[in-house]
Amino acid sequence: MKSFTMAAVIVALIATPALAQGRRGHQQDKATEKKPQIDEKAYKAALDRIPEPKEKYDPWGITKPVDAGKKPK
Structure with a gap:
């Protein structure tokens, strides 16, 4: 009887985290919120x-010297 208890x-302790992961009802409320409308005319x-x-x-302009493209004579 003691081993059964x-x-x-042990089974109850293992199953508790799995039960907590299954309860995600509050996230559905956030998904149904209205997003602000984008005004295309104002954006353009x-x-x-x-x-x-x-x-x-030229993002590499400061890394190259000014005369980098010229060949010395």
């Missing part, structure tokens, strides 16, 4: 206000 306690107008760069951006 110990086995039942904001993109149009960004000025075009005068020069092409």
Whole structure:
């Protein structure tokens, strides 16, 4: 009888974390919340206000010396 009780306690302790993982009802409420509407006209107008760069951006420009493209004579 004592071994049966110990086995039942061990099974109950092992099954408790699995039961806790199965209860995820509160996450469904977050999924049903309304997301804000994106105004396409305002988005495109904001993109149009960004000025075009005068020069092409070179991310490696500061790592190369200015005369790197010229060959010495």
